[in-house]
Amino acid sequence: MDYILQTQKLCKQYGKFKALNELTINVPKGSIYGMVGRNGAGKTTLIRIITGLNNATSGEFSLFGVKNNDGKILEVRRKTGAVVETPSLHPEMSAKDNLIQQTKALGISDEKLDDILKLVGLANTGKKKAKNFSLGMRQRLGIAFSLVGDPEFLILDEPINGLDPQGIIEVREMLMRLNKEKGITILISSHILDELARLATHYGFIEQGHVIKEMSAEELEKACRTALHVNVNNTAMLSEVLDGMGAEYRVYSVNEADIFTPMQVTPLVLALNEKNCFVNSMSERHESLESYFMGLVGGVRNV
Ligand code: ATP
Numbered sequence: 001m002d003y004i005l006q007t008q009k010l011c012k013q014y015g016k017f018k019a020l021n022e023l024t025i026n027v028p029k030g031s032i033y034g035m036v037g038r039n040g041a042g043k044t045t046l047i048r049i050i051t052g053l054n055n056a057t058s059g060e061f062s063l064f065g066v067k068n069n070d071g072k073i074l075e076v077r078r079k080t081g082a083v084v085e086t087p088s089l090h091p092e093m094s095a096k097d098n099l100i101q102q103t104k105a106l107g108i109s110d111e112k113l114d115d116i117l118k119l120v121g122l123a124n125t126g127k128k129k130a131k132n133f134s135l136g137m138r139q140r141l142g143i144a145f146s147l148v149g150d151p152e153f154l155i156l157d158e159p160i161n162g163l164d165p166q167g168i169i170e171v172r173e174m175l176m177r178l179n180k181e182k183g184i185t186i187l188i189s190s191h192i193l194d195e196l197a198r199l200a201t202h203y204g205f206i207e208q209g210h211v212i213k214e215m216s217a218e219e220l221e222k223a224c225r226t227a228l229h230v231n232v233n234n235t236a237m238l239s240e241v242l243d244g245m246g247a248e249y250r251v252y253s254v255n256e257a258d259i260f261t262p263m264q265v266t267p268l269v270l271a272l273n274e275k276n277c278f279v280n281s282m283s284e285r286h287e288s289l290e291s292y293f294m295g296l297v298g299g300v301r302n303v
């Protein structure tokens with residue numbers, strides 16, 4: 001398999017604190033690679049190192065097969081576009097004029113700007129000023145900035161944070177277009193796991209600066225189990241009953257839990273009722289990315 005990005009035991013230390021702890025990640029060419037991790041897991045730190053905004057303390061990475069200590073790294077970085085922080089737009093300018101400024105700053109031709117505006121769904125914004133754009137439009141304009149250099153690899157840190165449902169759909173469709181039509185490999189970090197699950201072809205699960213698992217979307221699909229999802233008046237009581245049965249389960253809130261051990265529903269309901277635990281609803285469901293992730297990082301009980 002061809003990889004656009006591979007890291008090898010990458011470490012980043014701030015004093016004694018290890019923001020990255022031997023992080024090894026492999027981003028296949030052509031993939032949409034979802035980086036999943038809690039706040040502070042190290043996602044932004046990794047992105048800043050790859051994009052050259054920061055240096056690693058130890059370890060190495062290769063981008064397009066070029067090692068980070070090779071002089072050619074600057075050259076291959078030009079094939080990479082990144083949106084790490086909210087890009088600074090010119091509020092009084094239209095989308096196209098904003099992009100023209102960007103081409104001037106980079107000293108490159110502006111002949112592809114109409115295509116880029118089309119790709120990011122901003123072709124019809126005419127003279128509308130950026131200050132009057134919705135957050136989703138601004139986000140897409142930010143991504144358009146990173147497309148000006150015609151990248152083969154796009155790195156996006158939380159690109160759908162703060163967007164409303166419509167904005168999320170627009171960004172999702174745009175990313176899929178960039179991946180499918182232009183063949184751009186995309187590395188994306190997001191907290192919105194349901195959304196990531198609609199996009200990603202590969203995943204890296206990061207915890208405390210370390211990749212604890214990497215897998216393809218197909219492997220994730222296989223790994224996610226079928227669960228009996230229950231809504232009860234009191235999951236503490238549910239836990240007591242399930243512990244007594246030696247069952248495997250995961251509690252999400254005072255009302256919701258998934259039970260993974262196959263079991264007869266009637267005896268379970270009767271055992272719960274005896275403990276004054278009443279079932280509001282029950283349904284079979286496939287484990288979600290969020291649930292799988294919670295299981296991996298051990299933020300839950302008895303799994
Ligand atoms: P989030 O999802 O909240 O953005 P993240 O996974 O992107 O989190 P990072 O921003 O990479 O996490 O931060 C990883 C850890 O490194 C955090 O505990 C953060 O506080 C710490 N950290 C980041 N930059 C510095 C710094 N300059 N000095 C000290 N600690 C830092």
